[in-house]
Structures are given as C-alpha cells and as structure tokens.
Amino acid sequence: MRTVIPYGKQDISEEDIAAVVKTLRSDFLTQGPKIKEFEEAFARYVGAQYAVAVANGTAALHLNALALGVKPGDKVITTPITFAASANCVRYCGGEVVFADIDATTYLLDINNVRELLEASPRGTYKGIIPVDFAGRAVDLEAFRKLANEYGLWIIEDSCHSPGGYFMDSDGKQQHCGNGNLADLAIFSFHPVKHIACGEGGMITTNDEKLYEKLLQLRTHGIVKDENKFINSLAFANGLEDSQISNLKSQIYPGWYMEMQDLGYNYRLTDFQAALGLSQLKRADAGLVRRKEIAKRYQEAFQGMPFIKGQSGFVKGHAYHLYVLEVDNRLGLYNHLRTNNIFAQIHYIPVHLMPYYRQFGWKEGDMPIAEEYYQNCISMPMYPTLTNLEQDFVIKNIYSFYNV
Numbered sequence: 001m002r003t004v005i006p007y008g009k010q011d012i013s014e015e016d017i018a019a020v021v022k023t024l025r026s027d028f029l030t031q032g033p034k035i036k037e038f039e040e041a042f043a044r045y046v047g048a049q050y051a052v053a054v055a056n057g058t059a060a061l062h063l064n065a066l067a068l069g070v071k072p073g074d075k076v077i078t079t080p081i082t083f084a085a086s087a088n089c090v091r092y093c094g095g096e097v098v099f100a101d102i103d104a105t106t107y108l109l110d111i112n113n114v115r116e117l118l119e120a121s122p123r124g125t126y127k128g129i130i131p132v133d134f135a136g137r138a139v140d141l142e143a144f145r146k147l148a149n150e151y152g153l154w155i156i157e158d159s160c161h162s163p164g165g166y167f168m169d170s171d172g173k174q175q176h177c178g179n180g181n182l183a184d185l186a187i188f189s190f191h192p193v194k195h196i197a198c199g200e201g202g203m204i205t206t207n208d209e210k211l212y213e214k215l216l217q218l219r220t221h222g223i224v225k226d227e228n229k230f231i232n233s234l235a236f237a238n239g240l241e242d243s244q245i246s247n248l249k250s251q252i253y254p255g256w257y258m259e260m261q262d263l264g265y266n267y268r269l270t271d272f273q274a275a276l277g278l279s280q281l282k283r284a285d286a287g288l289v290r291r292k293e294i295a296k297r298y299q300e301a302f303q304g305m306p307f308i309k310g311q312s313g314f315v316k317g318h319a320y321h322l323y324v325l326e327v328d329n330r331l332g333l334y335n336h337l338r339t340n341n342i343f344a345q346i347h348y349i350p351v352h353l354m355p356y357y358r359q360f361g362w363k364e365g366d367m368p369i370a371e372e373y374y375q376n377c378i379s380m381p382m383y384p385t386l387t388n389l390e391q392d393f394v395i396k397n398i399y400s401f402y403n404v
C-alpha cells in the first residue's frame, strides 16, 4: 500500500462541490442567506438555541472570551492537553491561563484538580473554566456546572473535537456537546481535520440570548444596526444640528446609519464556506457512525496488548475526532509508521510547556499526568473514509513493530 494514510482527512463529495458552486453563482459571497441557514441547521444538530458562524475556531474562542468580559488579570482554568487556542483566547484579552492536570484514563481536564485550585484561593480569584471535549470524549459538564456555580464561574466548552458527542447526565439523559444546557458558550471548528469541513470556519453555540447578541455584534466590528439600540441622537444620525430636528419629515434613522458601539472584529464566515458546511452537516451522522466502527476495531485490535499502556477505548457518546493509543517506544512506532506512509500524529504537546507559556513560570513537573501522557500518546488514523483494509494495514504495521 503506497498511498499515504494521514491521521485525519476531510471528505468532500460532488454534492458539497455543487453546493459551493451554486453559492459562488449567487448574489452573496458573504453576509448572505447561507450563514443563517448554516447557523440554524447547526444549532438544531447540537440541540442549542443559538449559533453564530465565525471565521474559525480560534476566532470563536476569542469572541467568547470578549463576550464574557475577560480582562487583564482575570484567571481562567483549562487543560494542557488541547490545541493551544483553547488557552490563547484568555491571553488575547490579557487574562491569565491557569492549567489543571488531566485524568489519566479519560485524558480530560480532571475536575478534582480544578476544585483544588478553586478551594486554595479566595473566592473571585478565578473567572471561568474552559474544559475541552478532547479527542471527541464529552466532558461531564453537569459536574463542572455544579462546581462553576459554587464559585460563580462561567464555562466555555471547547467542542472542536466533539460535534455529535454526548455524555449521560444524572437523570440518564444525553447531554450533547455544545447544546448550551450546561456551558455558557461552546465552540466548534470546521478546519479540514475536524468532523465538518469549511476550509476554515467555526461556530459558537449558546442558549443565552444576551451573549448571542453580543457575539453577533463583536463578529462584525462591534457594529449595531438596530435603531432601538442606537446611542447617538436622531439629529446627529441624519446629519443635522439638534436645533434642526423639527425640520425632519419623519423621525427615523436614515438607511445608512449604524453605530460602532464596541471594539469588535471581522470574524465572519463567507457564504460559500457556509454552503460547504451545510452540505457537510448532512453527512455528519453517517461520519460519526463510521468513526465509531473504526474505534471499535482499534479497541478490539489493541485490547490487552502488552505494548499498550492506554487507549481511547470504546466509549458511549464519544465522537472520535481522534483515537489515541499510549504505547511503549512511541518515537520508534511513529517513525516505523511513517516509513510505511502512515502519518500518525501526536495530540498534544502539553500547552503549559510551550515556550510562550513557560515565560509565565510553567515548567516540567507541573502537570505530571499530562506530561507522562505526552511521552506515550499517538493518534491513529481516524476519518470516515478510512477503509477497513487501510485500518488493517495500520494495525498490522503496529503489530509487526512490537513483534506480535
């Protein structure tokens, strides 16, 4: 087998291409009807009330931090085993990132470590928590919500890995990632390696109307177009002195008028990207089914193998963006797979040990579980179009490396 097998890959159908082309031929390349359509369909998919489409997942995180009012000095807790953007959004607003270690079996932010941090500081020290549904495994947000409420914290759920994922709450109900029931805000990414591809793209979901409106405003430069919310006078808006206001035939704001009320950004998604996302969303469930099949086959192949120290396993509600193995001689295995054109990947280099974060004093030994995990982890090829034959080739190469 000579074709490269990556760890993740987009799946673009003829229908996807047709949807994009159709939008390219329409009147709107951006700020048109496809955005709203994609937002509504995505909100329905995850079970949230509101969705805001944005340029990428990182922009989604930045807008969340802004909407929640993160300020210089504010402390926010997150996991070191995530993509750096989960932490960086706090820094964009001048806040301070405090890492808490992961759980050794779920690989998710360990709530006990978060609780310890909260208990060790005066109330009000921390402002929020950013748990990540790492690899596609849903964080138990019911437990996190309870803890957050005790300390008056907000929660941003980084659900980039987990569209379609869920956990079972204490009532036995499925709580879908990003459904807005427990986290204040959730974010998704539509980078090609994620479940749904837009090229670049992101989505914020929430059930909080106020946050939703704030996000819409911040996505487009902080501009407001609703005349009920205007701050400047009617005379000014019409280009008149206040004394001339009686000259106006009708007391309305002119058609061109808008106000920039906040310092926002241009974090919009384009309509042709939204068209691609909408078309991809139709196949999201089928993709999830296939990801679960692949996970089950990995689980069966590696269960009880002497070289395995841990693995994602087969977990209900897991969305399997990644399938992680923890192995002996990870470097050797990585290189062996590469020589056989299998491009496994490492997720993640612990964020607290990135040179940027070391400047704040983070060092080796601060997050022992995450650091040990990093020494052993390797993400297997995992994407819906991976065939059984290809997966068997991957498994066979791993067996042969460990002489089993």
Ligand SMILES: *Cc1c(COP(=O)(O)O)cnc(C)c1O
Pocket: 056, 057, 058, 059, 082, 083, 085, 086, 132, 158, 160, 161, 188, 189, 190, 191, 200, 201, 202
């Ligand atoms: C991909 C990803 C992001 C950032 O999304 P982009 O669209 O690449 O900006 C943030 N958090 C996690 C966990 C991710 O996997």
